Amino acid sequence: MSNLTFEANGITLEQVREHVWEIPQEGEMRVPARVLASESLLEEISEDKTLEQLKNTTHLPGITNYAICMPDGHQGYGFPVGGVGAIDAENGCISPGAVGYDINCGVRMMKTNLTYDELRGNEAELVDSLFANVPSGLGGGGIVEADIDTVDEILARGVDWALEHGHAVEEDLLHCEDEGMREEADPSKVTQKAKDRGKNQIGSLGSGNHFLEVQRVTDVFDDEVGEAYGLEEDQIVVLIHCGSRGLGHQTCNDYLRKIEKQHQGLLNQLPDKELAAAPAGSQLAEDYYGAMNAAINFAWVNRQLIMHRTRKVFERVFDRSWEEMEMHLLYDVAHNIAKKETHIVDGEERDLYVHRKGATRAFPAGHPDVPKAYRDVGQPVIIPGSMGAGNYVLRGGEHSMERTFGSTAHGAGRLMSRTQAKNEFWGGDVQQQLEEQDKIYVKAQSGATVAEEAPGVYKDVDEVVSVSDDLGIGDKVARTFPVCNIKG
Secondary structure (H helix, E strand, O other): OOOEEEEOOOEEEEEEEEOOOEEOOOOOOOOOEEOOOHHHHHHHHHOOOHHHHHHHHOOOEEOOOEEEEEEEEEOOOOOEEEEEEEEEOOOOOEHHHOOOOOOOOEEEEEEOOOOOOOOOEEEEEEHHHHHOOOOOOOOOOOOOOOOOOHHHHHHHOOOHHHHHOOOOOOOHHEHHHHOOOOOOOOHHHOOOHHHHHHOOOOOOOOOOOOEEEEEEEEOOOOHHHHHHHOOOOOOOEEEEEOOOOOHHHHHHHHHHHHHHHHHHHHHHHOOOHHHHHOOOOOOOHHHHHHHHHHHHHHHHHHHHHHHHHHHHHHHHHOOOOOOOOOOOOEEEEEOEEEEEEEEEEEOEEEEEEEEEOOOEEEOOOOOOOOHHHHOOOOOOOEOOOOOOOEEEEEEEOOOOHHHHHHEEEOOOOOOOOOOHHHHOOOOOHHHHHHHHHOOOOEOOOHHHHHHOOOOEOOHHHHHHHHHHHOOOEEEEEEEEEEEEEEEE
């Protein structure tokens, strides 16, 4: 490693500035590619096929400025996780593989007025009650059993449906990205098979890296923004991480297969068929966009129902109303999404499909799409670490629009595959160690899930967040640490 170049797997990156590395445009590449990382994170990112996948994304028609990999980047399906690609919405394309299978796999944080001292002694009861009341694991089982008409309504209306049916309050919508509803959603473009998979999973965590975690705020780095967000040291908060379950997965799969059949010409131009894309303006691009937005709405309802159920659990454990405990939504952010947004490119406004796969929207102060409550300080950004590490709340940084199309990292990012993690860790040992050493209570459907998500499986979240903070794309506001965690 020199100060100027980095080489891995036959790919050379040149250092543009601190934490910014570029794969220069060559051959069939339409734009350069950029990796935002420290030297140590870049070493980790280069250990799988992330750099190759990132380079491949530069072949997508209409991609603008450069393809971007965030500091938490790792190998994904076609498009790397931690990838951002802004593609011209008129002359470009939209790619389900660049969105991901778990459409709107996102996170939301709920605040409380409880302190860590008030919670201590209740950890075991709380984790048991959450585990018993919030459905998790593979397969079916949700908080709401729905028929297809109800699924269609959820797909069309998002959290507005939850409000009407008593699972939300008005303030929840105001503190959710897009107020919990994508108006471009078209339930008719979601297949019957996808709806059938989703109707029994509304209000469920699922498995894999999804979780519900009770946390305590350990540090507030920016007092002014912390006050605007309602965060202070020793406060208890709840983090929920899940997505659109089987409905989103099926939707991605359905459209990948359709695109492969109908747009073979474009597919043949791409170095990886997993990047299969529909040309902008084509019927299939419009259909996928409508279906994807419907799946986004489904995921927001999923997290809303889990949050509402969590409020009820806290009411029973602490014997007071959730309103008394001030259990209010801080914010909900979406990952695995392609959104039509207007950005300035070469001095002109352009409509772009901004693909954020394992990346978070991070709009700065003053942006009209930031909720009014936070517009003066910037959009909240929530960055989960691992079960044994800290998590962060950031705010959209002042350089995010010019450097990353208003985006930053979405988590710590995996170091190991799930298979490797299960070979190296034993779930029961991880659970015991977390409880004995760190006073973190974990409950899961299987030991294998705990092993897959062991702290050693992930990159250093502190370093990921430092890169974001140094680049001015997501500024540190607060840090939290796990207390209780339930997993699928």
